[in-house]
Each structure stands twice: as C-alpha cells, then as structure tokens.
Amino acid sequence: MKNHDVAGRMADSPSREGLREAVRRQILSYTGSDPDRAGVRDVYRGLAFALREYLAEKWIETQRAYYESGAKRIYYLSLEFLVGRSLMSNILSLGLEDDARAVVESYGHSLDDIEEMEWDAGLGNGGLGRLASCFMDSLATQGFAAYGYGIRYDFGIFWQVIENGAQTERPDNWMRFGCPWQFERQGHLYPVQFGGSVRILHDEQGNERRIWVGSEHVLAVACDMLVPGYRNGKVINMRLWNAKASREFALDYFQRGDYVGAVEEKAKSENISKVLYPDDSRVQGQELRLKQQYFFVAATIQDIVRRSRKQSGGLAGMPDRVAVQLNDTHPAIAIPELMRVLVDEEELNWDDAWSICVRTFAYTNHTILPEALEHWPVETMQRVLPRHMEIIYEINARFLQLVRRLHPGDDALAARLSIIDEDHGRRVRMAHLALVGSHMVNGVSALHTDLLRSSVFQDFHDMYPRRFVNMTNGVTPRRWMLQANPLLSDLITEAIGPGWETDLARLRDLRPLAEDAQFRQRWREVKFENKKRLSAYMLPRARVLAPPEFMFDVHVKRIHEYKRQLLNVLHVVTLYNRLRGAPPGECPLPCVPRVAIFGGKAAPAYAMAKLTIRLIHAVASVVNGDPHVSNYLRVAFVPNYCVSNAEKIIPGTDLSEQISTAGTEASGTGNMKFAMNGALTIGTMDGATVEMAKEIGDEHFFIFGLHTPEVAALKARGYDPRRIYDADRELRLAVDMIANGHFSPREPGLFEPIRQSWLDDGDKYMVMADYRSYVEAQERAAHLYQDREEWTRVSILNTAGMGYFSSDRTIAQYAREIWGAEPVTGSGARKK
Template sequence: MKTNTPTTSQGAAAVGATVRVGLDPAALQQGIVDHLRYSIGQLPALATPAHYYRALALAVRDRLQDRWIRTTETYFEQERKLACYLSAEFLLGPHLANNLLNLGLEEAARGALAALGQDLDTIIDCEPEPGLGNGGLGRLAACYLDSLATLAYPAVGYGIRYEFGIFAQQIRDGWQIERTDKWLHAGNPWEIAKPDICYEVNWGGHTETYADEAGLQRVRWVPFRVVKGLAYDTPIQGFGVDTCNTLRLWSAEAVESFDFQAFNTGDYFEAVEAKLRSETVTKVLYPNDEPAIGKRLRLAQQYFFVSCSLQDMLRILDLAGVPVERFAERYAVQLNDTHPSIGVAELMRLLIDERHLDWDQAWAITVAAFGYTNHTLLPEALETWSLPLFRECLPRHLEIIFEINRRFLDQVRARFPGDEARVARMSLIGEVGDKQVRMAHLASVGSHAINGVAALHTDLLENSVLADFHELWPERFSNKTNGVTPRRFLALANPGLRALLDRTLGTDWLVDLTALRRLEAHIEDPAFRSEWRAIKHANKRRLADYIATQTGVELDPNWLFDIQVKRIHEYKRQHLNLLHILTLYRRLKADPGLGIPPRAFIFGGKAAPGYFLAKRIIKLINAVAGTINADPEVNERLKVAFVPNFNVRNAELIYPAADLSEQISTAGKEASGTGNMKFMLNGALTIGTLDGANVEIREQVGDENFFLFGLTADEVARLQRQGYRSADWLDSHAELRAVLDMIGSGHFASGDSEVFRPLVENLTDSDPFLVLADYAAYVACQERVASAWSDPERWTRMAILNTARCGRFSSDRAIREYADEIWGLQPVAVSAHIA
C-alpha cells in the first residue's frame, strides 16, 4: 500500500531544510550552532560574541537565500522590467537587526541566542558598519533599496565595494583626525562573491579606426591598462514580503595578478605591481581629489563601476535571449547624481563599438533607458573633469561626448537661432578657463527624465542651474521629494515609540506611513502624552549615556536636546548655531540669573579631509564645548557635545533623542535633506529656513509647529545680486560683533588669536552663506523655541503632530513616484520556496 511517509533520506532532507530556513527559535538556534561548527570552526565554549554574530548572520542569510533565488527566478521568468539604481554610495548601516526586522525574526533570534547563553543586543553591537557611503546621498540610496524590495519592485543596486570607507573620525584636542575605516577586516558575512560574474574595464591608451567585415568604418579602443571587475552580491530583503532584491558591488582586480616572468628574474615587486595598481581603484571611498592623482582615481572609480554595471545588464539581456535593441524596455537606469553620468557615453560605446548599432538607434536607446537625479545646487558640486585628464583616461568616451555635443548643439541652434550665449551655456564642454567636461550636462542630455529631490530644489533647478535645459525639454523635468525608511529610522531606532505606535494604531504604519495621521486622535489624551514624554526621556538617557562614554560630557535628559548632525559644510551653517550658543553664553556670563531653559547642544558630522574651514568649524565646536562645559557659571544651563564619527549606528541613537532639529542651511543651497525627515519621524520639532524639504515639512506639519526664520531663497539671491556686505550686518548688531570678537580674540584657544582667525575673517570679509544676515532672526527664533519648551504639554502636542504628519516623507512614497512616473515599473509578487 502506498503511503505518504517520507523515506529516511527524505526525512533527513526535510529536517535539514527546516534547520536551514526555519523561522522558529529552535531551527534558528540549530542554524547558529551549525555555522559555529561548519562555517567558522569554533567550539561553542570558546566562542566570543563576535563569533556568535557571524554565526547568526550566516544563519539569517540562509533564510534570505530561498527568497533571493526565487526573486531572481521570478524576474527572469516573467521578463519584468528592472530598475537599475547606479550610485557611488550605499550607506546601508548594519544589516543584522534590519534583516531580523524585515523577516519577522527578532523574537526568534532573541530566544535562540538566550538558549545559547547569549544576548541579542550584545551580538548586534558586534557588527561593523559597512563603509560604503558618506552622507545623505548614500543613505538615500540605501532607503530606496529597502523600499524597492518592500514594495516588490524588480530592482538591483549597482555600486562599488570599497575596501575601506571614507574614514573613521576621531577628535583629538578638538581637531578631526582621519583614521582608516577597516570595515572589511573581519570579512562580510552578508555578501557572496560571484567570481563567474566579472568584466574587463579599459583605461587610457588611444583609439584607432578600422573597417569591419561589411566595410563600415568602426572605432577600436586600444587601452593602456585593463582592470577586471568582480561582482559581490548582498541580499536586500523587503519588509514583510518574500521579495529579496540584490545590491551588486564591484571590486577591482588585476586581469593578470602575478607576473611569473618578473618573479623568475628576481623582480619581486614588479611581479605583483599590476595587482596592487588595479586594486587601488576600489581601495577607498572617495579619495582626496585635491591632488591630480586623486581626481584621476575618482574618475577611474566612477567609470569602473558604471562600465561593469552596464556590461552586466547586457549579459543578462543576452542570457534572456532579448535583443539589445530592447535594452530600454527591460532596464530603467537611474543615475544617482552625476557620479555615474559617464554611463551615457559608456552605453553609447557599448552599443556602437561592441554591438555595432548605428548612432541614432543607440542614442534613442540610451536616452530612453537613463534617468538623472540631481542632488545639488552648489556650482562646485556639479562635477566637471578637465579635458586633458579626460582625454588621457577615457579617449574613446571623449570622442563620443564630442559627437553627442555636436548633435545636441545643432538642436539648440535650430531651436534658438543666433543665441550663441545659450549654446555656450548648454555645451557639454565648458569653455571658460581650462576646458571642462560638464557631467551634469551630459546626464541631462542623455536622460529622458531629470528630477530634483524637493519641490523648492526642483523649482530652482528649472529656473537656475538647468534653466536652459528646462526651457528646451520641460517634459523631462519632475520633482521626486526624498524620503526615508520608517523601518530603520523608527522601528529599529526607536523601539519604545514603535511599541506605542503598534499598540495605538496597529502595525500597518510600517508600510503606510500616512497611517500615523491617526495619532492626532490621541493628542488630547493626557496618558498618551505622558507615555510619549517617557519614551522620549528614555531615548535621551540612552543617548546621554553614549555621549558620556564617547566624550566624557555628562548631559541631563531633562534638558532640551538641541541637535545638529550632518556633514560639516559652510552652507549647512554649523557656525550659525555656534553664534547662538555663544550669544547665550555671553548673556549668562553678564547675568547669571537670566531665565533660559537648560539646553544641551549636540553636534556630529565629518568634514572632508581637504576642507580647511569645515575642519576649523569642528575645532571651534569642541573648543566652545570645552570652555562652556568647564564653567560653573553657565554649565548648569548650557552644555555642548560633539559626537565623533557620525554614522548610521549612532544616528539610530541620536534621531529618537532629539527635541529640536537644526535645519538651518542658507535658503536655496540644500537640495532636500533627509536628516530633517528622520528627526521629524521621531517627534523632534524643526528650527529651519525655507530650504530643501524644510518647505514641505512645514507645509505638512503646519506653520505653528515649525520654527521658521531667515531669508528665503529669492531674498538670498536678490541680496547677493545687489552686492551683499557683511559689514552692514555687523554694524547693526553689537551683540553679533561682540561674539565674533570673542572668537577672534583667542578666548576659546588659550589666547591664540590665529586658530580661528580664518573663520572670523571668512564671515566678516565675505560671508558667502549669509550667516550674519540670518543671525538676528535665528536668535529671535530660538527665543520662541525656549518659550514653547517651557510649556511641556504644548511641546508634546507639537512633537506628536510632527510624527503624525510625516507620512509624505517615506521612501516608499518616493519610490512609487519613480516607478510610476519615470521607470514604468510594476510590482511583482514573489512566492518563496520555504520548507
């Protein structure tokens, strides 16, 4: 008689599969034990928390594998269009806690580890942060990968597998010290090397023409050097779904890593020289590009990952049996800022030189495939490359860019006859001074869609930076306001608030942030407000403990936590924040009985290694902190702390603890910002200018729940056109003059008047970002902050409303807009084979 009883081998296979992919604590525990033994080779009795982290990570990755493979199979079988997100940065943050959340495995992992005598939080703390990004650009890219998977959109992220991150920041005697970020020193359990997926990338050399078999003239690139790009894949699991997309990062290797001939003749260094030179390409994130060698390496990085990525897309197209003419039907290729914009010329090269399409056909495919996201309004941040450098490094691409430019400028002349000034402004080649290749222009000409990242930013793009292109192609432009993922920046970062939201609203807010609007129904409930304040207090205590450990500065969680964390830059105006702090300091010194609420000012952020003034700002923050924190006349009501090495891990402590979010950039300079959204999500109130996404945050939360100050973008532009004189503002504000004199006197530098002279002179002589013009309004606005803080119930209502009305700023909303309006993408349901 036939039965359904499994054979011994079938039973063993079923048990093995359960251990490998089962989601219950027992199966996960067995997976951890198995990986300790078979993958790590460690006795449980001798295993450290770091060993358990690696074993748990591998066990969790096992549970991603079925979903990952099945997701790829589904996309391939259904011939779905794929979004390819090209970004030089992906600031992912630690993977373990995020994957546990998205798989619903948090409690199972805690139970499995407890049975093994381990604590999950301790294990999570063992994970190094991937050094794959610097700031907002890379964090945005990571949020978008999370949303793409959560919303089940077919997608792959393409970038660079940097061996070393940008740098680990230490503070020594108040100065930023850069240390090597060795994030890969112990390996990365989340990635899988794919040595079978590799491509050759050319560099330098020259081009030559030849006749093909049909007698047609072709161009051949004869490179000086060839580097090999090797794929490393990381699974990106969506929340609450079986979709698991891919982040594919490229690592550079030598085509021939060891010269045996040189070794045999005794030249040991020459034998490995090619390997070292090739691997330099992906050695470190964003090398210092002040010297010429740094610029060359940065260009090499950008071209390297773009070429590998486009070659990979063509390979997948071939595997699917899809003709290259349908490239744009199968791929939506998004350029995350100008770093990957060389892709326009590279796809043309691949289609014309390698696939032998004619120019018009190749160009139609290229424009249809690419979309370009602009992230900056600062002229110095719009990438350009000197013509001699570009010609030396990418000779074939320069020829292609010249031809793109010739055809494009013919269009411009036909549309605007006789307007040679416009032709010069729009040219892909800048003619002023040393000739430059303008990468933002290349991206704009070679993309069918161009978007800014906040409503104000897009408006300014259309009317200033890219105004000529908007006039030519208004249909190409749209706005896609940035967003952040609530999974990491609330659910993971703020477990206390997450629990309150789950009890109050249910859990649907995690995938529909607009559901938080229902919090408004609870705003008049005293018990709800009391619990809200208790959660905030606990978060502030958690951050205070961290700051005390890292810096020695003791902060009282009952004080107002006033926080500015972001890249250190003049336009972000950390020095305006300092001028307010010193204004309060001087007032308290003059009148110790002054009635101001106690306030902790918290800063964090990195300065680019070559950015002189930004590094002086960090020094001044720490110098002011040292003086104020040691002064018993003021330190009962003012303290200042600088959190070193701002990154995703400590950001998860900082955002939930903030009472006040400082978003004080010069209006018209910040593209969007995403830190402002993370603070808002966690119930912080914003003090800010009408800049970037601040405009939309204020619209959402209401004027009465936002502390607005300062010149508008139009007023800034008008003032600068009229001839801004910082002396005018100094002459009319004696208190401002006194603060600057105090800084310049050496008061915060042991009497050394030279240390901060460059900062003071920058403000008094030119003040390029109108710090002095906004000073009085900022100080007055901070007085309104103090007044609101003095009424805890009012402040709590405002905080709840900030969280309740942040639904627009979910990365899920942003990705839906990209998918619907630019990429033409549809969600694809994935059903994983789970035993």
C-alpha cells in the first residue's frame, strides 16, 4: 500500500509551508544569500538542500528497517550510473510537484527554470549507466535492501561541441557548482594499494601465507547520493568513491623548494576518479582504467565486509546475506579481490573462500561483440595488481583441472575456456573470470542470452547450463513517462486511473481506447505539444527549424558502426535524390515531410564514428540549404546527447530508429523508452526489439533486414557487398555521392573511408545487405503516417504493449531467480 493520499502527497511529507521555510533556511545557511533577493541558482540550491534533508531522514529510517529485518543485501557494482538530473526525479518520488512549483514561484521563478540550473551528473555514458540508474529506482521503489557502488567522477566522459560539422570534446565539468545531492562520508575512508610485490610468510604451523605490499596507496572516500522509492517512504543510496591522496604532499620536495613535485603525488593519486573512461589507446590510459576498476572494487569489498561483520554468521555466511551483481566485466576484479581478503586477511582455506565467492557473485553480460569483451595484458595486471594476478592464475589452474577431468585430451577446449588467452600476447579475459567466478550469468534480452549460450560462451554453457539465465532489460516509467512526458502521463492516468506507474502491466487497459476516436484525438494533441516543445528546444542547439507537422524520425544513441547511423544517412540521401528528381513543387509518393533527427557521442579515438558525425552534418548542410528539398526533408543533429535532452526528444518522436545489425545489440533500452511514449519503431529483429514486437504485435512495427541466422549464413557463404551495390541504382548513386564529395566539395575525399568500409573492407555490419529492405520499411512508415487515425491507433497500442519492459519487472526477476532476496516491509523509524 502506497504511503500517500489521493493527491499523491506522501502522508509524512513536509507541508507546503514547511517546504517553503526549509528552502528559505537552506538559501540562508548553505548559499549565504539573502532569501528575499535570491537568484535562480540560489533557489535551486535551496530547494535541493531542503529535499536532501528530508531524503536523509527517510534514508536513516530505511537503513534501520534493513538492519532490523536482517534482509539480504543487494550490492550492484557498476562503473557507470547515468543519473541525469535529480531535482525533478526526487520531487516526483516525494509527491511534492505542486508544492515545489508554488514555492519557487513565490521567488519569482518557474520550476522549469529551476530545473535547468542542474547539470546532468557526469557519472555515466550510455545504456549501461542508464540501466544501472533505472535499476536503482526500481530497487528503491520495490523496497529491496540495496546499494549501488561506483566512482564519483570529477568530470564526465566529455561535453560534445560541434564545430564546422565535427565533434569536439570539451571537459564535462558537471561539478563546477558542486552537487547538492551528495554526502561525503569522511568516516568511510578505505586504503587502496597498487603495484609493489608479494611476500611469502609462514605461520607457527608452517602454513604459507602471502602478503601484498603495495608501493602506491590511495584513499577512497565515500560519497553517497540518495535514491528515493516512488512515494513509499524508502530511500536507498549509491555509494560512489572519490580518490584522495594518502598524504597531501611530499614534505621533502617542499623543503627543497620543489613545490610542483610536492603536490605531484597527490595529483597523480587523485587522477583515478578524475574522469570517466580515460583514453586507453596508450599504456598509461590502460593502466589508469585498470586502477579505476580496482579502486572502486577494493573500497566496495571493504565496505561490504564491514557491513557483513555486523550480521550474525560471520563471513562464512556471506552468500546467505549478500548478493553482489557485477554490471558487465568492469567490476570483475572483485572476484580475486574478495578471494584475497578471505584467503590472505581472513586466513580461510582456498576451497571455502572460493565457495563463498561463487555463491556471492553474479555477472551480467552486456555485449557479444568480441572487441568489446574486456581483457587486460598479463604484464599490466602483474605490474598494477601482482597479488591478484597470482590469484587469477590459481583460479584458472583449478578451473582447467576440472575442464581436463571432464574432457580429457581436449586441449583446444581448455585453451578456449582458459581465463588467460595465450594466443594474443597473454591477456586476462575478464568475461571468463566473471563466468568462472559467478554462480549465475545473465544476458539482457532473450536473443542476446540465446547467442551467449549458442555462440559466444557456448563452451561455458555446455559446462554450466544452469548458470545461464535471461533477464530482459527494462526502464523506469517514473523517469521515462511521468517525468519526461507529463502530458501523456496525465492522459493515461485520466483514462485508466492511477497505479500504473508502479504496475506498468496496467498499460494494457489502453488497448480498447485505441479504437476510440475522441481518445485518439487527445493522444495526437499530446504528441503535437511534445513535438512543439522539442522543436523549440532544437532550434538554438541544432540550428534547424523542425516544423511539428513534419514526421520526427529520430536516431539518438551512441555513435557506432553497428548501430548503423550510416544506413539512416543513406536513406536520407535517397530521399534527397528522389526530391531533387521530382518536378518543382511536388513530393514523390508517399509524400510525408520529415525531419531526420540524430544525436549521440563518438568515442574520441573512434575515427569512423567521428567521421559519421561529419557526414551527418555535411548531408544536413546540403539538404537544409536546398529550398525545394527542405520543404519536405530536413536533417538535424542535437549535440551532447544526454539524459536531460533525451527527456525532451523521446516524447516528441514519431518514428524510433532501432536499426542495428541483427545479432549485435544486446538489448537496448532506448527502444523501450520511445515505444512507451507512443513512438512507432522501425528496426531489425535485434536485442529486446524482438520481444517488444512480440508483446506489441509484429504488424505494428516496421521490421526490416536480415535476421540473426541469416546474417551468419550470408557471411558463411561469402558476403559480397559490391554485388549489391552494383545491382541497386539508388544505392549506388547515394554511395557515390558520399564518396565523391557531393556533400563535401571542399574536401572531396573526406568520406572515402566510409565507401571503402562498405565496398572494399567487407561491410562488417551489412549496410549494403539491408539497405533496400530498410528503404521499403521507411516507405511503409510514410504510408501509415499519412493515415493519422491509424498511426495514432498504432501509437496507443505501442504504449499499451510495453508493460513487460518496466525495470520493476526486471528487478523482481533478478531478486527471484538470482539474488534470492525479498523486499523489506515496514519502517525503521524508532518507536516512541
């Protein structure tokens, strides 16, 4: 039962006057400003600190409830948490939207203006981090005793600026004005060491003990960010580690007058938490990334052990009280770290320690792309973490003994399963380490998990068939519907009543309303208002006027060849050519004016991705500059794609582009956000789009392209992209225009590498193969868009079919099938 009244306010939340007084007090005490003359930033900080104070009270009550219940703790380890902004999310979770709006208006500001004062937290990059944040929301909302662990980065991955059509990376200084949502916990300070050597000692019984003596020491300081459940009185936290030098500066340097040298060690140590994903194209960057991963893992394991000691049963009972989820391989070093703690410090025997480890850890795989499966040179691991390399060797030796006992004489199998890859310069396969050291391994969509079982990790699945399970991803409807799309959320609540926000399966009640002409009209009006908002947002940023009457065809996600933004560009060029060839003032059938909207960041060292961004802008310049063509087709690129602009883009989208090569996308979560908000999907049968089509109905998707088995079969037969290029006139024309400088007359050879990747280098992601099918699917979409009543009906059915894709369902499934955990009921408030 929710702890709020009919209006949505939680029963014990502050009154409007109480909130007003709290904001005034915080403006005075935290900003040192005159509340009667407070500027917009002062009011933002005053409101944020007032909310944080209330959240802290609820967090303490929640922690008491956890301890009193003896509930199993869930620890979610992730190198990323793509939080976005916290203000509106916290206001909605507390049921204080009307009160907060009234309070800030009393200072002469709008709540929208206040929200814009907050920077997106630079704690993540893409789907991995956004999923982690959705999971934290669902863990809090469902009342699990859970904690997220990661790094408190001083800078995000980068702030994307477009200059002359090219991506430029600038520092994402999201902490420039501080972060009012954090609590720095100086009491939780843990030492982390690197390098050094391993000493062998013998105890009084003659048993051999190993002691790791590190040469470099860093302190991990805990920073907590509070995560409220949706109107249930529960608040959990992400504990993010910040690196601090073990000493402020070297006094001997200082006394010699070497002031730079005096602080150099401090600066070097604190680089560990300075920036998300440092460039690993050089050895120094690779070493820093490994240090980042171990830094947050080592501090986290110390924190988990500290908390576990408070519970009965000692460390031997840890698997019954603790579940640790590894979000991808970034935290996989936690496995040898816990072994080190148990064997070296707690002096458990190896077998007992290993049993504790395997029963405690579970691993989520997020990719099947071989180049994305993380591995570390043995030399780097030995230099940075010498004791852990010894432990990994021991884990591997014992595991391979088992393999050879089960499959005697099969040396090839042992080589494939080995944690150490001996064929590519001796590297530690982190995915193999995670697979061997976890009791459960999950994929993130049905197709992805099937591929893990049948191809990528088939040998492991043959050994441990019960270890592999599927947990199809989901997203939180609180952020991605209630907060991002209040107009649609209000319409849904009016139509089917409240409660769907925490029971998304109730969206199915919208299905009969898809046949109601009056409801369809109101649905269209909401979409049109969202498109107007998006158009106004894009104009000063993308510098393109996007008339809301146009179809908004949206492709926003990380720029990568497998996500195939280039296939979308080929279609745009094809439309451009058709429009150029039409008589003046006419539009080729099906005539649907559209804006092709792109957004996404390219990794700084990923040349083809950055060239893709340049091509999008080059095509946009030509298309938008042609007065005949631009009446029917425009191209826009929204810079610095992030959570806060996704919240504006997604509700205004008509057509959602999910066009990765079949068999390459693990799941996707953007596909879910778009469909929840009524966008129709054009896509391949890849990732979770397969399950979405099943839930919503294939007939309501614009599916195209090769399926996963067909991709594999075509490659096995010998795929010839040039043959397809030669046979398709429109494709050939589009490719030649890109390659020959039509869109880059001042640099005619600029895009030649793109043509080369398609025609000379094998077209790895099958762009040529899927081009014609994609163009035909786009034509089907255009035909349907001309029938506004039918398009709206299908839009409603898309939203109605998305109940399964709530992160609440995903988390409940994790808890049931992997963690063995149950929600905590009741309050931890002290009894009077």
